[in-house]
Amino acid sequence: MSSHTLTRPPAPAESSASAARRVLGGLLRSRELAVLLVLVLLVVVTTAKSSNFLFGGDGWRDLLVTPSILLLLAAGQTLVIITRNVDLSVGSTLGLTAYLTGKLFIEVPDLPVPLVFLAGLAFGALLGLVNGLLVAFGRVPALVITLGTLMIYRGVFLEWAGSDRINPSDLPAGFLSLGTDQLLTIPVLTIIALVVVAAVGYYLHTSRGGRELYAIGSDPDAAQLFGLPVTRRVLAAFVVCGALAGLAGVFYAARYGSISSNAGRNIELEAVAAAVIGGVAIFGGSGTVWGAAAGAFLLVTIDRALPVLGIPDFWQRAVVGALIIGAVVLDRVLKKRQERRLIEARDQS
Amino acid sequence: MKNLQKRTAALAGLALLASLGLTACGSDDDGGDGGDGGSGGDSSSITMIPKNLGNPYFDASTAGAEAAAEEFGGSVEEVGPDTATPDSQVSFINTAAQQGAGAVVVSANDPSAICDALEEASSAGVKVVTFDSDTEPECRDIFVNQADAAGIAAKQVELIAAQIGDEGEVAILSAAANATNQNAWIELMEADLEENHPNIELVDIVYGDDDDQKSFDQTAALLSAHPNLKGIISPTTVGIAAAARYLSTSDAKGKVALTGLGAPSQMKAFIEDGTVTEFALWNPEDLGYLAAFAANALASGDIEGAEGDTFEAGKLGEYTVGADGVVVLGEPYVFDAENIDQFKF
Numbered sequence: 001m002s003s004h005t006l007t008r009p010p011a012p013a014e015s016s017a018s019a020a021r022r023v024l025g026g027l028l029r030s031r032e033l034a035v036l037l038v039l040v041l042l043v044v045v046t047t048a049k050s051s052n053f054l055f056g057g058d059g060w061r062d063l064l065v066t067p068s069i070l071l072l073l074a075a076g077q078t079l080v081i082i083t084r085n086v087d088l089s090v091g092s093t094l095g096l097t098a099y100l101t102g103k104l105f106i107e108v109p110d111l112p113v114p115l116v117f118l119a120g121l122a123f124g125a126l127l128g129l130v131n132g133l134l135v136a137f138g139r140v141p142a143l144v145i146t147l148g149t150l151m152i153y154r155g156v157f158l159e160w161a162g163s164d165r166i167n168p169s170d171l172p173a174g175f176l177s178l179g180t181d182q183l184l185t186i187p188v189l190t191i192i193a194l195v196v197v198a199a200v201g202y203y204l205h206t207s208r209g210g211r212e213l214y215a216i217g218s219d220p221d222a223a224q225l226f227g228l229p230v231t232r233r234v235l236a237a238f239v240v241c242g243a244l245a246g247l248a249g250v251f252y253a254a255r256y257g258s259i260s261s262n263a264g265r266n267i268e269l270e271a272v273a274a275a276v277i278g279g280v281a282i283f284g285g286s287g288t289v290w291g292a293a294a295g296a297f298l299l300v301t302i303d304r305a306l307p308v309l310g311i312p313d314f315w316q317r318a319v320v321g322a323l324i325i326g327a328v329v330l331d332r333v334l335k336k337r338q339e340r341r342l343i344e345a346r347d348q349s
Numbered sequence: 350m351k352n353l354q355k356r357t358a359a360l361a362g363l364a365l366l367a368s369l370g371l372t373a374c375g376s377d378d379d380g381g382d383g384g385d386g387g388s389g390g391d392s393s394s395i396t397m398i399p400k401n402l403g404n405p406y407f408d409a410s411t412a413g414a415e416a417a418a419e420e421f422g423g424s425v426e427e428v429g430p431d432t433a434t435p436d437s438q439v440s441f442i443n444t445a446a447q448q449g450a451g452a453v454v455v456s457a458n459d460p461s462a463i464c465d466a467l468e469e470a471s472s473a474g475v476k477v478v479t480f481d482s483d484t485e486p487e488c489r490d491i492f493v494n495q496a497d498a499a500g501i502a503a504k505q506v507e508l509i510a511a512q513i514g515d516e517g518e519v520a521i522l523s524a525a526a527n528a529t530n531q532n533a534w535i536e537l538m539e540a541d542l543e544e545n546h547p548n549i550e551l552v553d554i555v556y557g558d559d560d561d562q563k564s565f566d567q568t569a570a571l572l573s574a575h576p577n578l579k580g581i582i583s584p585t586t587v588g589i590a591a592a593a594r595y596l597s598t599s600d601a602k603g604k605v606a607l608t609g610l611g612a613p614s615q616m617k618a619f620i621e622d623g624t625v626t627e628f629a630l631w632n633p634e635d636l637g638y639l640a641a642f643a644a645n646a647l648a649s650g651d652i653e654g655a656e657g658d659t660f661e662a663g664k665l666g667e668y669t670v671g672a673d674g675v676v677v678l679g680e681p682y683v684f685d686a687e688n689i690d691q692f693k694f
Contacts, residue, residue, distance in 0.1 A: 052576055258594065307555065313526070
């Protein structure tokens with residue numbers, strides 16, 4: 001993950017064998033792979049304990065579909081965190097959009113489903129735009145702004161919904177079945193989420209705009225001086241993050257069917273945790289959306305696996321917490337080691 | 350410096366926005382009207398004050414009270430706030446007292462916030478009955494309680510035992526781990542199962558925190574962790590609805606029984622598609638019916654609300670006032686495919 005911030009010293013001529021070893025070493029050191037490895041291990045162990053965790057009809061489907069909501073949030077969060085910001089309002093955005101989805105279907109029962117997805121995206125983007133404008137133009141720390149909008153959006157939601165709730169019977173069957181529909185055994189929601197993750201990942205990795213996001217997060221002042229469109233890029237990152245939270249809200253409605261005013265509460269912290277576990281540095285400038293996606297998969301799967309493994313409810317949060325701290329400490333250790341290596345390399349030459 | 354000013358301005362803007370949002374929450378409770386209908390000093394005129402208007406649950410309880418009034422020849426008037434905020438019921442209680450209502454029947458939004466108003470009404474000769482949600486005991490004459498813990502626990506055990514043929518593994522999906530009422534029910538259910546249903550094994554208790562998503566995921570985890578599970582009891586309306594939603598999309602539909610306490614409007618779809626056969630809750634219509642009879646008995650001087658007083662409540666039979674002026678409605682009401690269409694809450 002550090003390869004985004006540090007340019008490698010020009011490599012001396014090397015044999016193909018050592019090049020292969022280096023690639024292998026890099027892969028093994030990569031956070032994305034490490035998280036995936038833990039994930040696979042977890043699934044294997046849990047399946048050994050209870051075979052229908054993976055092989056049951058529901059097991060396979062749930063394994064894939066349950067993380068889809070967090071996948072979207074983690075992808076959006078990654079975009080924002082890379083620019084050295086954070087978006088804490090995504091949980092409220094998700095809840096509001098989920099409720100809006102339900103309300104739309106109550107008003108217009110035969111609304112085409114794709115239109116509802118678009119409405120969710122647009123509404124989320126609008127809420128994200130508010131965050132983006134305040135952060136990019138107000139130059140106030142995103143932590144404070146989005147903490148504020150987290151509460152405001154939730155307040156609006158509480159006022160709007162009150163003690164009312166959307167029930168599955170309010171939603172059309174065609175929409176609800178999206179929550180469980182599968183294409184070649186892969187749930188539709190998971191496919192959409194993975195396509196989104198791939199698109200965001202491709203953009204971050206290859207496009208000019210994506211690289212500029214990293215540059216902004218590595219050193220905002222330098223990026224400004226260099227003439228990068230900091231305001232515009234940060235604004236865009238928040239809008240996309242909001243839009244993905246909106247999409248996640250539509251997913252939530254399709255998957256869970258009942259939406260009350262506490263929908264999506266605290267999920268913003270899981271989104272940040274997923275990104276951090278996946279190797280996205282909380283101070284911006286490094287990390288990949290693949291890592292965040294793997295982190296999201298791991299977090300959700302841990303939640304689902306621990307009860308099967310017989311670990312009581314109360315310990316599950318502690319395990320997740322330990323994982324987050326472990327990930328950050330690991331980052332620190334790896335960075336130290338790399339710095340030492342680079343210094344050694346400089347001294348030798 | 351300029352930057353600082355900008356920052357302050359932005360924060361001030363934020364604070365303004367936040368305060369706007371907050372005031373918007375509190376500005377709705379001036380909509381109701383208590384002006385018409387009070388017939389002044391009539392002992393059988395009853396004022397119903399639910400937690401809020403437009404709530405199907407309380408629409409049902411008021412309908413029950415009206416049915417009762419028809420039987421004993423009184424009148425029922427419903428007034429109340431639009432939102433269930435702690436002190437929003439005060440003005441309605443005051444108005445009822447000024448109009449000289451025979452009794453007020455209140456579902457309290459807050460156990461102490463409306464106490465002063467109730468005491469004032471009481472000293473003006475108005476009898477005070479609480480139902481569904483109580484105040485501090487000294488603020489009212491009688492509390493009509495929808496169900497007691499023992500009745501709730503026993504009914505749920507009875508339902509699950511009948512649905513799984515009195516043997517096999519069951520689990521409980523509760524609300525929060527520190528929810529007092531839930532834990533009291535769970536304890537009673539555990540004791541009941543152990544004593545009277547030796548072939549039913551309670552294998553797990555999980556907590557969904559009354560959150561749709563968490564309850565849903567916990568149900569999935571339960572089924573995955575216990576392949577031989579025969580039944581789930583969820584003594585919380587959110588939990589049972591989320592569990593039903595998961596079961597209805599799962600291979601376990603029809604194989605794993607689900608029962609507990611649920612709201613008919615939320616459970617209707619799952620009764621119809623066969624995921625759930627029977628679940629329980631009190632009947633708010635009966636609750637309003639009983640509360641109206643209790644209010645009438647107080648207002649006409651038949652009882653004083655002391656422990657041991659008895660009164661007739663029409664079709665529900667005779668009731669005795671228990672300790673602390675509490676009257677218990679009785680066993681929870683069982684909803685199934687036959688009757689679920691009659692309920693709108």
